[in-house]
Amino acid sequence: MYNDLMELHTCLWNEVDVFDFEDDDFLPLSIQFPELRIRSHRSVEDFLAVADQADLLLTWDFEEGWYQACPRLKTIYTPAAGSDWVSPDPNEGVTLIQGAFHGLILAESVLGALLYMNRRMPDMMRNHRDRSWDRNLQRNTRILGNQNVLIVGLGNIGTACAKLIQSTGAKVIGLRRKPAKADTDGIETRSIDELENLLPWADHVILLLPGSTGTDHFMDPNLLRQMKKGSYIYNFGRGNALATADLLPSLDNLGGAFLDVTDEEPLPDESPLWHHDKVMITPHSSCVCREYKPLFLDEVMSHLRESFFYE
Amino acid sequence: MYNDLMELHTCLWNEVDVFDFEDDDFLPLSIQFPELRIRSHRSVEDFLAVADQADLLLTWDFEEGWYQACPRLKTIYTPAAGSDWVSPDPNEGVTLIQGAFHGLILAESVLGALLYMNRRMPDMMRNHRDRSWDRNLQRNTRILGNQNVLIVGLGNIGTACAKLIQSTGAKVIGLRRKPAKADTDGIETRSIDELENLLPWADHVILLLPGSTGTDHFMDPNLLRQMKKGSYIYNFGRGNALATADLLPSLDNLGGAFLDVTDEEPLPDESPLWHHDKVMITPHSSCVCREYKPLFLDEVMSHLRESFFYE
Numbered sequence: 088m089y090n091d092l093m094e095l096h097t098c099l100w101n102e103v104d105v106f107d108f109e110d111d112d113f114l115p116l117s118i119q120f121p122e123l124r125i126r127s128h129r130s131v132e133d134f135l136a137v138a139d140q141a142d143l144l145l146t147w148d149f150e151e152g153w154y155q156a157c158p159r160l161k162t163i164y165t166p167a168a169g170s171d172w173v174s175p176d177p178n179e180g181v182t183l184i185q186g187a188f189h190g191l192i193l194a195e196s197v198l199g200a201l202l203y204m205n206r207r208m209p210d211m212m213r214n215h216r217d218r219s220w221d222r223n224l225q226r227n228t229r230i231l232g233n234q235n236v237l238i239v240g241l242g243n244i245g246t247a248c249a250k251l252i253q254s255t256g257a258k259v260i261g262l263r264r265k266p267a268k269a270d271t272d273g274i275e276t277r278s279i280d281e282l283e284n285l286l287p288w289a290d291h292v293i294l295l296l297p298g299s300t301g302t303d304h305f306m307d308p309n310l311l312r313q314m315k316k317g318s319y320i321y322n323f324g325r326g327n328a329l330a331t332a333d334l335l336p337s338l339d340n341l342g343g344a345f346l347d348v349t350d351e352e353p354l355p356d357e358s359p360l361w362h363h364d365k366v367m368i369t370p371h372s373s374c375v376c377r378e379y380k381p382l383f384l385d386e387v388m389s390h391l392r393e394s395f396f397y398e
Numbered sequence: 399m400y401n402d403l404m405e406l407h408t409c410l411w412n413e414v415d416v417f418d419f420e421d422d423d424f425l426p427l428s429i430q431f432p433e434l435r436i437r438s439h440r441s442v443e444d445f446l447a448v449a450d451q452a453d454l455l456l457t458w459d460f461e462e463g464w465y466q467a468c469p470r471l472k473t474i475y476t477p478a479a480g481s482d483w484v485s486p487d488p489n490e491g492v493t494l495i496q497g498a499f500h501g502l503i504l505a506e507s508v509l510g511a512l513l514y515m516n517r518r519m520p521d522m523m524r525n526h527r528d529r530s531w532d533r534n535l536q537r538n539t540r541i542l543g544n545q546n547v548l549i550v551g552l553g554n555i556g557t558a559c560a561k562l563i564q565s566t567g568a569k570v571i572g573l574r575r576k577p578a579k580a581d582t583d584g585i586e587t588r589s590i591d592e593l594e595n596l597l598p599w600a601d602h603v604i605l606l607l608p609g610s611t612g613t614d615h616f617m618d619p620n621l622l623r624q625m626k627k628g629s630y631i632y633n634f635g636r637g638n639a640l641a642t643a644d645l646l647p648s649l650d651n652l653g654g655a656f657l658d659v660t661d662e663e664p665l666p667d668e669s670p671l672w673h674h675d676k677v678m679i680t681p682h683s684s685c686v687c688r689e690y691k692p693l694f695l696d697e698v699m700s701h702l703r704e705s706f707f708y709e
Contacts (some may be wrong), residue, residue, distance in 0.1 A: 103533045105599055195566060199513030206510050212523055213679055218672045220664030220681040222414045228687045229547055231506055239660045254565035255506060355529030361529045370531040 092157075093395065095120075097127040098134050098146040099166070105379045106147070106166070112380050119388055120396060127341040143395075147170035148372065154181065164390070166383040168193070168244065169325070170372060171298040184390055189374055190247025196373035197248045197323055198255075199346040201291055204319045205231050209343065209367055229290075234255030237289035239306075240296040240324055241266075241276055248293065249274040260285060286313035291321065298325030304333065305374075311337035319343050323373050326350045331360055338365050347373040405470075405705065406431075408438040409445050409457040410477070416690050417458075417477070423691050430699055432709060454706075456698065459483035465492065477694040479504070479555065479685060480636070481610040495701055498692040499706070500685055501558025507684035508559045509566075510604055510633055511656040515630045516542050520654065525706060526681050540601075543567030548600035549615075551607040551635055552577075552587055559604065559634075560585040571596060597624035602632065609636030614642065622648035630654050637661045642671055649676050656682040 093328065095116070099108035113125050126141075126223040128134040134141075138156040145164045151174040154160070162182045167293050175183065207225050214221050232255045238245045241261030249259045250272065259274060266276040277285070284381070292314060292350050296302045305328040306320070314320065319342045326348035334344060343365035351358070352371055360366050404428070410419035424436050434454075439445040445452075449467040456475045465471070466630040476484050479500040485688065487493065493574040518536050525532050543566040549556045553570030560570045570585060573596070578586040578629045588596070595605065603625060607613045617631070625631065630653045633640050637659035645655060654676035662669070663682055671677050 104537045106533075192541055193545065195513060196517065196564075199510070199519075202506060202510030202513060203519070206507065208510075208514070214681070215672070215679050218665075218667050218669075222681045222683050222686060223416075223666060224681075224686050225683050225686040226415045226688070230503055230687055230689050232502065233689065251565065255509075256560065292678075354529075356529050361526070368526050370525075370533045370535075372533050372536050375536040376541055377537070378541050378544065 092122060092124060093142040094124045094126060094140050095143040095145065096138070096141040097125070098108075098131065098144065098148075099127070100129050101147060105374065105375050105377060108145075108380055112384065116388065120391060122396065123391075136353060143391075146173070146384050148295070150174055151177060154178065157159070157181075162394070164383075164387050171325070184387075186383050186386055187243050188386055189380065190244040191382070192374045192376055192378065193244050193323060194247040194251040196347065196369075197293060200321055200323070200367075201236070201252065201293075201319075202394075203367065204321075204343050204345050205229075205234075205291075209364065230256075230304055231291075234290040235288050236260075236291045236293065237282075238262065238274075238293045238295060239279070239282060239284055240294065241271060241274065242295070242297075244323075245293075245295045246272050246274060248295065260289075283310060285311055286310060287315050287393070288319060289315060289318060291319045294320070294322040294324050294328050296324040297325055298326045300327075302328045303385050304330045304354075306333070308333050308337070314338075314341060316340050317342045319345065321345045321347075322349075323347045326352055326371075331358060335359060335363070338363065341365065343367070345369075347371055403433060404453040405437060405451050405460075406454040406456065407445060407449070407452040408436070409442065409455065409459075410438070411440050412458060414686065415686060416686050417517055419456075419691055423695065424696055426692075427699060429669065431702060433707065434702075438706045454702075457484070461485055462488060465563075468492075468573075473693075473701075473705070475589055475698050477690070480608050482636070493670065495578075495698075497521045498554050498660070499692050499697055501555040502693070503685045503687055503689065504555050504634060505558040505562040507658065507680075508604060508632065509562050511634075511643060511658075512542060512547070512574050512630075513634075514678065515654050516540075516545075541567075542602075545601040547571075547602045547604065548593075548596055549573065549585075549604045549606060550573075550580060550590070550593060551605065552585065553606070553608075555634075556606045557583050557585060560605070560608065571600075594624055597621060598626050600626060600629060602630050605631070605633040605635050605639050607635040607639045609638055611638075613639045615639070615641045617644070619644050619648070623651075625652060628652055630656065632656045633660075636659045637663055637682075642669060646670060646674070648673065650662055652676065654678070655680060656680075658682055 101107040117125050141307050142159050143162050154176050164184045166186050190257045210224050234257050236257050236259045238261040241263040249261050253259050261274045261276050264279050266278050270276050330350050343369045347369045348371050411419040453470050454473050466485050471492050475495045477497045521535050545568050547568050548561050548574040549571045552574040560572050564570050571585050572585045573590045575590050577589050581587050641661050656678045658680045659682050
């Protein structure tokens with residue numbers, strides 16, 4: 088057992104309610120780990136003033152310059168779905184632990200989006216608004232279970248999505264930069280280099296790419312042109328991978344787009360995406376739910392138990 | 399092998415495109431069973447004029463008086479999801495075979511509806527229309543996988559729905575008039591008599607009752623009052639089970655209602671359901687898809703092979 092008194096600091100305020108951790112949220116931590124001194128901050132200044140005492144940090148973001156203020160820091164935990172906002176330690180002394188729980192939440196949002204587009208819900212909503220009892224609007228739909236789904240970016244989140252989508256019977260292929268030889272967790276996995284060849288096969292293409300600069304405008308006009316007529320595109324990764332200017336002309340050929348992320352966020356009022364008949368926008372909210380904070384803290388507590396407080 | 403030349407008649411016209419069988423749709427039948435003489439009709443009169451030659455009949459409906467015109471009739475096949483429209487043979491000489499394929503289609507519509515309501519899509523759509531980037535609208539949502547789902551009417555369709563919903567991790571209980579001792583296909587099954595006790599437990603209540611008169615206004619004001627605050631009700635069975643007049647006052651307490659069937663169909667223009675914020679209506683279309691006709695004919699062909707054309 089690790090016996091020193093450790094300080095765990097938190098910088099987890101956020102403008103989105105379910106991502107905004109308040110003192111009460113940390114009660115499970117203090118109950119489980121009486122050895123920890125928990126200090127929660129509501130501003131960068133508050134944190135930096137005492138950063139030299141922090142052994143562990145829970146934070147949404149971290150700038151490279153802050154490392155020198157944190158000589159005791161061992162581990163940073165971030166609840167974000169990606170490491171975009173935490174600069175790596177140039178001295179490689181500090182470990183970054185990212186939450187792995189997002190897949191559980193996001194998979195439901197993604198499957199909901201697939202069923203939503205597949206069942207022509209944008210049209211059905213308009214029909215509802217017009218009080219029209221049109222039983223032919225969905226005549227060209229097919230069962231999702233008979234369709235092909237391509238997941239571009241098969242990390243933790245993509246794998247969770249693939250598994251849930253597969254339970255409908257749909258055929259799912261996941262693409263990653265370095266595919267394992269064997270399939271990943273029962274998901275057929277191929278190299279991202281095969282994307283162009285697989286696009287004409289897919290009825291639904293789900294972008295789940297990380298937000299690094301290498302993915303800027305990844306889904307370019309040439310790739311969009313390879314998509315099957317009437318197929319759907321989904322972006323639940325980062326907005327930079329799909330430029331609005333590239334997407335718009337391709338919508339003539341596509342069935343539609345469901346975007347949880349956009350290349351500019353918040354999406355500006357004047358964006359033509361807002362009023363395009365084939366586009367559904369959600370405000371980067373695919374992970375917004377009441378379980379977000381407890382799921383993150385459960386993972387933090389598991390890691391603390393394994394790494395610092397094992398018996 | 400059954401060697402007589404048999405006549406298979408069809409009365410499968412319908413105003414809904416995907417339910418309207420045309421001559422081409424029967425090609426697989428004539429290819430598989432060259433021994434069958436297939437005669438497809440587009441009106442009752444056409445059929446009744448030659449009904450005395452029919453050995454087998456594929457039909458959406460059948461009136462009791464027609465049996466006396468069909469002395470050779472052995473089996474009626476109906477693609478409807480229920481036996482509402484085929485009167486039973488008073489002499490019990492004719493077997494009625496109902497399609498069992500609906501669950502495959504309906505399960506996706508029902509899961510889509512659950513995810514739709516659970517993720518607050520009616521609010522999200524309004525938000526979209528207002529071009530509002532409100533990341534707090536879904537703050538009170540919870541993962542469907544952590545919730546309780548009650549299926550009222552666990553036949554073939556209910557079982558297919560239960561299985562697909564369970565793949566999210568949700569806890570599902572199915573109610574039926576005569577529950578098997580053991581669970582049905584891995585679905586926890588209880589007697590319909592326990593409904594009142596289970597309503598306060600359920601986050602989502604899915605009505606999948608048949609349209610017999612015994613189910614008129616089944617989900618009455620007393621039962622609606624037992625539902626958990628903020629929970630959702632879905633009707634994908636028959637509209638008679640849930641009266642609009644009973645549902646409306648209960649919506650103050652509920653999270654919302656997703657109705658694929660209504661007590662009057664088409665739902666009249668003046669129905670207050672159309673513009674209620676918490677209600678989503680689809681026009682009895684949960685089974686509308688391109689696979690409907692081929693799936694039904696596959697089942698008919700299996701039955702023909704087993705019953706009349708076995709080697």
